[in-house]
Amino acid sequence: MRIEQIMLRELRMRLRAPFETSFGITQDRRILLVEVIADGLIGWGEITTIESPSYNSETTDTAWHIVSDFIAPVVVGQDVSAAGEFPALINGVRGHYMAKAGVENALWDIESQQKGLPLWKLLGGTKEEIACGVSLGIRDSPHALLNTVEEELHCGYQRIKLKIKPGKDLDFVRAVRQEFPDILLSVDANSAYRLEDADHLRELDKFKLLMIEQPLEWDDIHSHSRLQAQLQTAICLDECINNERHAVGAIESGACRIINIKLGRVGGHSSARKVHDACRTRKIPVWCGGMLESGIGRAHNIAMSTLPGFVLPGDVSASSRYWTEDLIEPHVEVTSGGIISVPKTAGLGYTVKRELIDRLTVRSRTWKDRVQVSA
Ligand code: OSB
Ligand code: MG
DSSP: OBEEEEEEEEEEEEEEEEEEETTEEEEEEEEEEEEEEETTEEEEEEEOOOSSTTSSSOOHHHHHHHIIIIIHHHHTTOBOSSGGGHHHHTTTOOSOHHHHHHHHHHHHHHHHHHTTOBHHHHTTOOOSEEEBOEEEOOOSSHHHHHHHHHHHHHHTOSEEEEEOBTTBSHHHHHHHHHHOTTSEEEEEOTTOOOGGGHHHHHGGGGGOOSEEEOOSOTTOHHHHHHHHTTOSSOEEESTTOOSHHHHHHHHHTTSOSEEEEOTTTTTSHHHHHHHHHHHHHTTOOEEEOOOSOOHHHHHHHHHHTTSTTBOSOBSOOOGGGTOSSOSEESOOOOOTTSEEEOOOSSBTSSEEOHHHHHHHEEEEEEEETTEEEEO
16 A cells, blocks of 8 residues: 555634533634545545644644654655554654544555455444444533433433533532433543542442542552542543553552543554553443544544444444534434444445535645655
């Protein structure tokens, strides 16, 4: 596979509703897409950074910088026999997992087209349907939250995840649990608590939660192991896990019983597979997290979710929950049973709407062999 051209674009897309987490409110997304041409085929990837360094340390602008100055110039013109060789090409770039993932995943799209296989089959996926949940942003009142939960359950979603933060936690979870005693329910704190809050977090043990996602600091596996020892509820790590080593360390130190795999956060499909395999060997269930992606990131998430260790419903939801018009066709739809059917065609399995993408693009940069042709 000879990498002939890389195009990086930034799009502006407005979510249908603002999304509030412990670190802030998001509605206007700055989405980065990567389009790679190799052997005459076109592959797409999405860089799943958010706009500020408040989920992890990457942002839309750091990713733009790293791809522009350290990834695209090194990678364009290179010959690789498979997408899995991409990480070795950029071995010298520390961190910046999401920036790397956007480029690597475009190569996986190309390799799957070349082999005439759906991407999920190339990755080793085994499932033709994936189970879906939703992640609900923080609401003003428990009452407002109950209404949303009811709507999402009506749509068929199999698991409800509530974003929480100090002051907006126990009352909200209690209200939902009282109204819906038997649903699969979890919470996600996005690092809003400290180990000293253990007594407070133990109150959550009353609500039969499937998991508490990333309660403590984004880079602190050790404190999670101290907290897990004091909780009945399973901790799920999100922010802390960037690669297989982190996953193994977290599992062996008892820091979590579940892991959320995000393709961007772990640096792309190669690393995601390794994290998945490490968890599976150790009987740790995994599920696919989301980053308010466009359809391109979502299509990659769907492919990854077909691997056999993805046994819990993911934050992979219908296009219409996020966007009035998504970047792919058909839009991702979820059945009344809370399932997405995995596409059967070669590659990503969705058509990329190039005209719409052009319309939403606010800046782009192209690398062709070793020469940058436009800015
Ligand atoms: O922690 O899972 C998270 C969105 C942005 C940043 C972090 C997270 C999230 C979500 C949304 O929970 C998941 C989605 O629906 O895409
Ligand atoms: Mg999370």
